[in-house]
Amino acid sequence: MLNSIEEVQAAMERAKYITDRPIATLLYLALKLEKPILVEGEAGVGKTEIAKVLAEILKTKLIRLQCYEGLDVSTSLYEWNYPKQILWMKQAEICGTSQKALVKEIFSPEFLIQRPLLEAIQSDSPEAPVLLIDEIDRSDEEFEAFLLEVLSDFQITVPEIGTLKAIRKPWVIITSNRTREIHDALKRRCLYHWIDYPSFEKEYRIVMTKVPGINRTLADQICSFMQAVRGKDFYKKPGISETLDWANALIELHKDHLDRAAVEETLGCIFKYVEDIKRMKEVELDTCLGALTKNDQPLTIPA
Amino acid sequence: MPWRIDEERSTPDDSSLTRKILLFSQSLRKKKVGVTIDNTVDVLRGISFIDLQKKEDFYHLLKFNLVSHREEIKLFDELFERFWSEQRETKPPVQEGGEDKGFADQEGESPKGISKEGFKVDDREETSEGGATAEVFPLAYSPEEVLRGKAFGHLDTEELKQVREAVVALSQKMARRFSRRWKYGPKGDRLDLRRSIRRSMGYGGEIVELRRKKSKPKPLEVVFLCDVSGSMDIYSELTLLFAYGLQNNYPHCETFVFSTRLTRVTPFLRGKSFEAALSILSQRVRDWSGGTNIGAALRQLREHHGALLRPGRTLFLIFSDGWDRGETGLLDGEMRKLKRRVNRLVWLNPLKGSPSYQPLCRGMATALPYLDDFLPCHNLESLGQLARLVS
Numbered sequence: 001m002l003n004s005i006e007e008v009q010a011a012m013e014r015a016k017y018i019t020d021r022p023i024a025t026l027l028y029l030a031l032k033l034e035k036p037i038l039v040e041g042e043a044g045v046g047k048t049e050i051a052k053v054l055a056e057i058l059k060t061k062l063i064r065l066q067c068y069e070g071l072d073v074s075t076s077l078y079e080w081n082y083p084k085q086i087l088w089m090k091q092a093e094i095c096g097t098s099q100k101a102l103v104k105e106i107f108s109p110e111f112l113i114q115r116p117l118l119e120a121i122q123s124d125s126p127e128a129p130v131l132l133i134d135e136i137d138r139s140d141e142e143f144e145a146f147l148l149e150v151l152s153d154f155q156i157t158v159p160e161i162g163t164l165k166a167i168r169k170p171w172v173i174i175t176s177n178r179t180r181e182i183h184d185a186l187k188r189r190c191l192y193h194w195i196d197y198p199s200f201e202k203e204y205r206i207v208m209t210k211v212p213g214i215n216r217t218l219a220d221q222i223c224s225f226m227q228a229v230r231g232k233d234f235y236k237k238p239g240i241s242e243t244l245d246w247a248n249a250l251i252e253l254h255k256d257h258l259d260r261a262a263v264e265e266t267l268g269c270i271f272k273y274v275e276d277i278k279r280m281k282e283v284e285l286d287t288c289l290g291a292l293t294k295n296d297q298p299l300t301i302p303a
Numbered sequence: 304m305p306w307r308i309d310e311e312r313s314t315p316d317d318s319s320l321t322r323k324i325l326l327f328s329q330s331l332r333k334k335k336v337g338v339t340i341d342n343t344v345d346v347l348r349g350i351s352f353i354d355l356q357k358k359e360d361f362y363h364l365l366k367f368n369l370v371s372h373r374e375e376i377k378l379f380d381e382l383f384e385r386f387w388s389e390q391r392e393t394k395p396p397v398q399e400g401g402e403d404k405g406f407a408d409q410e411g412e413s414p415k416g417i418s419k420e421g422f423k424v425d426d427r428e429e430t431s432e433g434g435a436t437a438e439v440f441p442l443a444y445s446p447e448e449v450l451r452g453k454a455f456g457h458l459d460t461e462e463l464k465q466v467r468e469a470v471v472a473l474s475q476k477m478a479r480r481f482s483r484r485w486k487y488g489p490k491g492d493r494l495d496l497r498r499s500i501r502r503s504m505g506y507g508g509e510i511v512e513l514r515r516k517k518s519k520p521k522p523l524e525v526v527f528l529c530d531v532s533g534s535m536d537i538y539s540e541l542t543l544l545f546a547y548g549l550q551n552n553y554p555h556c557e558t559f560v561f562s563t564r565l566t567r568v569t570p571f572l573r574g575k576s577f578e579a580a581l582s583i584l585s586q587r588v589r590d591w592s593g594g595t596n597i598g599a600a601l602r603q604l605r606e607h608h609g610a611l612l613r614p615g616r617t618l619f620l621i622f623s624d625g626w627d628r629g630e631t632g633l634l635d636g637e638m639r640k641l642k643r644r645v646n647r648l649v650w651l652n653p654l655k656g657s658p659s660y661q662p663l664c665r666g667m668a669t670a671l672p673y674l675d676d677f678l679p680c681h682n683l684e685s686l687g688q689l690a691r692l693v694s
Contacts (some may be wrong), residue, residue: 005353005360025353025363032352033345040373042574069522074497082496086510089503103504137554178373178574179554187371188339194373233583235570275567 002031002057017046017053018206026193027054036151036172038187041195044239047175051132054171060127063170065116067139073146077156079113107160117150120170128168137176141183148186197230198240206240211247221258221292222247226270228291232284234276245269258292260285321347327386328369334382336375342368358387374576467544467577469683474548477690523646524616525549525556528604530623531588532562532595538653538681540581542622545686547572547580557611560584561600562593567608595626597666598633601641612644619645620689622680624654627666634666638673649676651689656681 002008008031009024027050030037039047055062065076085106092102114122120131136144150156154166174190176182198206200223207219222243230237238246246269255262264281271277280288328343346368353360362383370379498514527546531539539560546558550572557569571583604612611617619641627634642648650670654660656679662671671677676692679685 021359022363025360026367029349029352029364029367033349035345038371080497080500082500085500089509093509099504178551180552184337184371188337188342190371191367192371193367194376233571233587235567 002028004028008057011057012053015053015056016209017049018202018209020199020202022193023050023195026191030171030191033191034169036174036190037193038174038176038182038190039193039195040176040178042197042237042239043177044241045195045197046240047195048132048134051130051134051173051175054173055130058127058130058171061123061125061129062132063116063120063123063129064132064134066134067136067143069138069140071139071143075115076117076143077115077150078118078158079115080107081111081113085111109161112158112161117147118156118164121150121154121156121164121166123170124167129170131170131172133172133174135177136174136182137179144183144186148183148189151186151189197237200224200227203227203240203243207243207247210244211251213251214247215256217257218250218255219247222250224291225258225263225288228288229270229280229284232288234271234279235273236271236276238270242270258289260289263289320350323386324365327365327382330382330386331369331379334378336369336378337371338369361387373574466541466683470541470544470686471548473683473686473690474545475552477549477553522555522616523618524611524613525553525618525620526611526645527556527558528600528619528621528623529558529560530562530595530597530621531560532593532623532626534595534624534626535653538622538624542651542680543572543581543584544577547577557608559600559604559608560588561597561603563596563599565600565603565607594628595623595666596629597621597623597625597627597670598629598631598635598637601637602633605637605640605644609644612641613646614644615646617645617647619648620651621649621670622651623666624652625650625662625664625667625670627664627669629666631665631669634669638670642673647675648673649678649689649692650674651678651680653679653681655679656685 002011005021005024005028008028009019009021012019012024012027026037026039029035037050039050041047051064052062088106088111089102092105097105112118116131120129123129133147136147151172154169155163157163172190174186203223203226204219207214207223208216211219226238226243246266249266249269250258250262253262253266263285267277267280271280324346325343328338328346331338346365349364349368353364355361365383366376366379370376495514495516498516499510499512502512502514503510527549529539529542529546531543543558543560546556550556550558550569551574557567558572559565559567559569566588568584568588571587572580575583612619652662652667655662655677662668662677678689678692680689
């Protein structure tokens with residue numbers, strides 16, 4: 001079913017993920033070469049979405065591991081179910097179970113709480129699950145080293161039980177916002193892709209698909225405006241999620257085209273820093289609005 | 304340029320295509336792109352899955368596998384265009400003979416033939432890169448050793464290049480030290496159930512001894528305040544480079560520049576090439592190379608970005624020569640307030656490197672009593688001292 005780049009792209013579009021050929025190629029190669037994917041890019045360009053859409057087109061489960069500082073083995077891999085173990089021990093004491101049998105019992109898989117990585121490896125669904133490791137740059141370096149180990153042979157050793165091997169290798173997608181560099185060894189193991197801000201055409205198609213009830217003029221103006229904004233130096237440039245938020249906000253306010261007042265009222269949807277809003281109002285607003293009038297030629301893109 | 308691979312030759316086991324891919328990987332390695340053998344093998348595996356008639360797909364196959372940093376993309380694109388377009392149509396005079404020979408004796412090629420072609424391509428790489436590589440190559444000792452003691456103000460272009468690399472390496476090392484944290488401890492504040500239960504097995508399942516663990520210490524936050532006023536010109540680029548290296552390897556770092564006014568530059572340093580970062584900085588920082596008003600800059604920092612200053616967690620680095628033209632009273636008051644709100648206050652002064660230097664100028668003399676450390680930073684040696692100090 002997914003035997004060519006075109007088929008992958010078509011399947012992604014059916015799942016309402018507007019994409020371009022590079023990303024379709026990336027998923028296709030990951031499926032064929034059975035390699036993990038590492039996507040980097042600014043916040044809000046749709047990195048996480050890739051994993052969601054992959055799970056959807058493969059009709060499989062998405063297992064998500066959100067990284068944060070201090071993420072460790074007991075929250076990412078497995079943890080013993082301590083209350084259950086304690087109850088079991090108390091019961092064993094009353095029933096007079098032998099100690100050896102008890103140890104064997106309470107360190108069995110039944111007492112193991114699976115965290116995302118173990119869950120991905122132990123999944124017994126017919127299609128391998130998609131494992132999303134989100135924002136790996138937030139985790140500590142020691143976790144990265146540990147992840148490298150897991151990704152190289154897809155097996156996990158629990159001292160009390162033994163080695164658990166993957167039934168099916170999960171499809172792994174790692175995302176990073178680049179607040180710090182990821183270790184080279186991990187990067188080199190993955191198919192690497194840097195996702196840029198979308199082109200006008202791509203963003204226009206995304207807005208038309210994802211925002212119900214938007215008219216072509218407004219979508220066109222929003223996207224032109226966003227392209228102009230991203231050409232300037234702001235602390236935090238808006239991504240696609242900001243574009244969609246903004247489009248929805250404008251629709252709620254019953255705007256059918258952009259003008260200065262409409263933009264000024266809704267700047268909070270586009271920018272997340274006071275300095276950026278201030279700079280927009282004082283310096284850049286005119287040039288960005290100017291970009292709208294230039295872009296007056298009729299659109300040839302299908303709705 | 305047009306894209307062509309002969310159809311008969313495009314089978315996955317085709318030796319000339321395989322060899323070209325190997326050579327391409329090698330050229331990338333020569334440009335310091337860390338392509339591994341596995342990466343190249345994956346490209347070769349991937350060939351059978353794509354349609355080689357489509358240049359775009361072939362390009363992506365190579366790019367996804369061989370590139371692993373955003374900074375490498377531009378380099379890759381240039382090399383890709385040069386390497387894969389010159390197959391037939393254009394043959395730069397230097398490598399013409401080599402290329403043709405390579406394809407001619409493709410059938411029964413001897414090991415000699417391969418190495419011959421290999422050398423040809425190597426030659427071309429060397430010539431196209433110019434003399435720079437040839438000069439660096441024969442250095443058998445560490446150039447850093449020689450440069451360690453040399454003041455930044457006295458570097459020529461080649462030395463500056465090496466110092467830059469060393470500065471980035473140093474900042475990475477420092478970032479790694481910051482990130483290291485410890486976890487288990489007998490007197491921790493959190494219950495370690497995992498170990499407690501494991502331990503209780505020896506007492507027949509009765510929890511006699513409670514094991515504890517220390518929660519991980521919160522990471523150190525670094526705030527870097529860099530003076531870019533006129534008197535600091537020679538030093539500020541290298542110091543910014545240091546900040547840049549730290550910023551891109553350690554998430555808990557904020558960088559500000561100031562001369563008469565303060566500008567937060569963290570987002571401009573992050574995730575860009577250093578050159579791109581510098582050019583944005585010079586556009587956005589309006590008073591670059593202006594006068595100095597440290598007190599006002601500190602007040603601005605406290606008022607607008609006060610949340611960044613956390614007692615017990617913030618390492619505050621001021622990089623300036625202390626030639627302050629603002630009010631002494633203001634500086635004194637701000638230093639006192641700052642001292643209370645940070646864990647450690649370090650002043651880096653490039654002038655301190657000179658043996659005859661005395662912190663007599665008004666600004667420096669005012670600030671001195673509040674400092675935890677007062678360090679020179681005029682050469683690599685002294686930056687190394689900083690890295691050691693904070694770890």
